[in-house]
Amino acid sequence: METVVGSRARSDIREFIQAKFPGARFTDSDDIFGLGFATSLFAMQLVMFVEQRFGFQVDNDDLDLANFRSVDAMAALVARAAPAAVEQGVAGGTGA
């Protein structure tokens, strides 16, 4: 079962994508590149967002498009690679 913190990381990622593509409709499990609105060049922006937002560097082995195809995949990467950063970043980051 997902934690509250994990759920907020997920919503942060979703919010970032939605802000870039205001008209896009997608679920957390959708392949955003497959849907056509996000190009592969956007993938690097996702990497940079995740790194800045959650305060860690994506490991070279994790620099794989599969980890950035969907909100679910990115949330899983963040939870796996930087669980502590997620707690800290989300708790202090959104100001909500």
Next chain:
Amino acid sequence: MKRIGVVGAGVMGAGVAQCLAQHGFQVVLVDLGADVLDQARERIRLDVRMGRLLNNGPAELDPDLIQGTTDYDDLAEVDFVIENITEKWELKQRVYPRLDQICRPDVVFAANTSALSITRIAALTRRPDRVIGLHFMNPVPMKPSVEVIRGWHTSAETVRTAEKLLAGMGKNGIVVGDAPGFVSNRVLMLTINEAVCLVHEQVATAEQVDRIFTSCFGHRMGPLETADLIGLDTILYSVEVLYESYNDSKYRPCPLLRQMVDAGLHGRKSGQGFYTYR
């Protein structure tokens, strides 16, 4: 050819330097300011990571392969020069005679220009037979082909040398003649300029224009997203060069394009163009 001089460390120069280094060439990367070279290093680091992300390439690059310098004299021992400075004739006019003095007489100069005449650039040197155009596309490491432009005096041997270098970079060349805008930009810049006019006249939004190209024509990217990627300042320069070269009003830059450039909205590299990149 082992040691390649890359002049200009902006988006294109950094991309060329990265691609060369990734294929084992030693690169001397020259620009006027240390800050520009620092930005180029950071851009290369990010682009190498992007290559890893998209193509499963190496995640790191040997930093010793690219020597950044602000001293043109460091080009004295290079075997080939690729020049990537801003598309302004006044700047090219200053750089080429300087390169001509510093580099060995056998060295080929390739102008990575999207619009300026190779014949005219060659006339700035005492080696017009060894000047050629290599119009790389952005992002350089990801594009398989290069538009190669033969100037009036460009020799067959120079074309072969350039093709050999491109092969060493994992690319192939498409050799065309020298006319303003060549093939690529004569068509592309006019298309982008017309797309900007459509937005200016409120016929369609940027998203709508681009969607017609992506959804209807199946292009990977629409003209305005392409413009943001290239840089709106570069687009404006290129359209202005076409306008001046042909003296034909069909190349007149759209006022909105000029205004966006004046406002600092240069596209992806500035964080804002027709789209937002923050």
